[in-house]
Amino acid sequence: DTGVSQDPRHKITKRGQNVTFRCDPISEHNRLYWYRQTLGQGPEFLTYFQNEAQLEKSRLLSDRFSAERPKGSFSTLEIQRTEQGDSAMYLCASSRGTATLREQYFGPGTRLTVT
Amino acid sequence: AQKVTQAQTEISVVEKEDVTLDCVYETRDTTYYLFWYKQPPSGELVFLIRRNSFDEQNEISGRYSWNFQKSTSSFNFTITASQVVDSAVYFCALSEDLSSSGTYKYIFGTGTRLKVLA
Numbered sequence: 001d002t003g004v005s006q007d008p009r010h011k012i013t014k015r016g017q018n019v020t021f022r023c024d025p026i027s028e029h030n031r032l033y034w035y036r037q038t039l040g041q042g043p044e045f046l047t048y049f050q051n052e053a054q055l056e057k058s059r060l061l062s063d064r065f066s067a068e069r070p071k072g073s074f075s076t077l078e079i080q081r082t083e084q085g086d087s088a089m090y091l092c093a094s095s096r097g098t099a100t101l102r103e104q105y106f107g108p109g110t111r112l113t114v115t
Numbered sequence: 116a117q118k119v120t121q122a123q124t125e126i127s128v129v130e131k132e133d134v135t136l137d138c139v140y141e142t143r144d145t146t147y148y149l150f151w152y153k154q155p156p157s158g159e160l161v162f163l164i165r166r167n168s169f170d171e172q173n174e175i176s177g178r179y180s181w182n183f184q185k186s187t188s189s190f191n192f193t194i195t196a197s198q199v200v201d202s203a204v205y206f207c208a209l210s211e212d213l214s215s216s217g218t219y220k221y222i223f224g225t226g227t228r229l230k231v232l233a
Contacts, residue, residue, distance in 0.1 A: 033220065042119075042206050042223025043160070056220065089158065102148060102210055102219060106160035 002026070004107035006092050012113045013082055020078045021110045025094030032075050033104060034067055035091040036060065043091050049075060050097065082114045117142045117211045121224035128197050129232050136192045136227045138207030144168075148210035149183065149190045150221070155203040166190065197231045204228045 005024045013019050025032050030051050035043035046065070048056045051072035061067075064082075069075040079086055089111050093104035118141040128134045140149065151163040164174065166183050174181045178195045194201055208221040 040225070042208070042225050043221070044223070045220040048220060091160065093160075103150060103162050103165045104221065105162060106152075108157070108159045111158075 004092055004094055004105055006090075006107040006110050008110055009108060010111050010113075012115065015084060015114055016081055018078065018080045019082060019112065020076055021090055021092075021112075023075045023077070023092030023107060024073075025075070025092070026105055028096070029094035029105070030072065030097040031095045031104075032069055033093045033095075034075070034077050035093065037089040037091055037109070038087075046077075079112075082112075084114045087112055087114045117144075117209055117222050119207050119209050119222055119224035121205075121207055121227050123227045124225075125228040125230065127230040127232060130199060131196050133193060133195050134197050134229065134231075136194075136205050136207075136229065138190045138192065138224060140188050140190065140207070140209045142188075142209060142211070144211065148219075150208040150210070151181065151190075151192050152206045152208065153203045154206060154226070160206070163192075194229075197229075199231050199233050202229060202231045 004026055007022045011019055032049045034046040036046055037043045045058050046061050047067050049069040052069050064080045067077045089109045091106055091109045093106045095102055095104045120139045123137055126134060147168045149166045153161045153163055164181055171183050180193045182191045204226040206226045207224045210219050211222055
């Protein structure tokens with residue numbers, strides 16, 4: 001049973017550039033989450049998919065951020081016109097679609113540095 | 116509003132000591148779930164335990180044990196006979212239902228960094 005994978009693991013970009021991250025969830029999980037984690041903080045919820053439908057977006061997700069999950073499989077998170085404040089670890093998690101078994105399994109994250 | 120507080124920012128212990136990590140939560144939901152995750156230096160969050168609000172039994176798994184007390188809104192985590200490999204940041208999280216459709220998200224505490232010294 002392979003876990004959640006994320007690509008790339010590290011990304012350094014210049015301010016104003018666009019970046020895209022990919023997440024491959026555990027295959028039988030239909031729920032997929034994106035979080036952002038800054039130094040010394042816990043992960044903060046960004047958005048959530050159930051299959052291909054994006055059901056919830058946090059206020060943290062400005063209009064420069066967009067996420068997709070075509071065909072309910074992998075997901076991408078794009079940040080346009082990056083700012084230094086976007087520097088963080090971006091975490092993806094997946095879980096089964098039951099109310100009880102709601103523990104989320106996390107990927108290794110993509111660390112973004114905006115210079 | 117839902118909230119998770121981990122007041123201990125960092126704890127250092129000597130190997131083989133017992134250590135307890137505190138977690139206090141706030142929620143208006145009657146049904147909720149609590150979790151503990153471990154984040155080692157590699158960065159990947161590792162799921163440790165899930166507990167629902169109707170099950171107040173304490174749980175033990177090897178050297179790990181969890182004490183859930185609804186009366187004090189606490190879900191504390193104890194490591195017995197700590198080892199250097201236990202060094203990590205530990206997060207407590209609360210599951211909040213987003214809507215009546217059964218969707219939910221996690222609210223994380225700020226984490227407790229545990230350092231176990233040899």
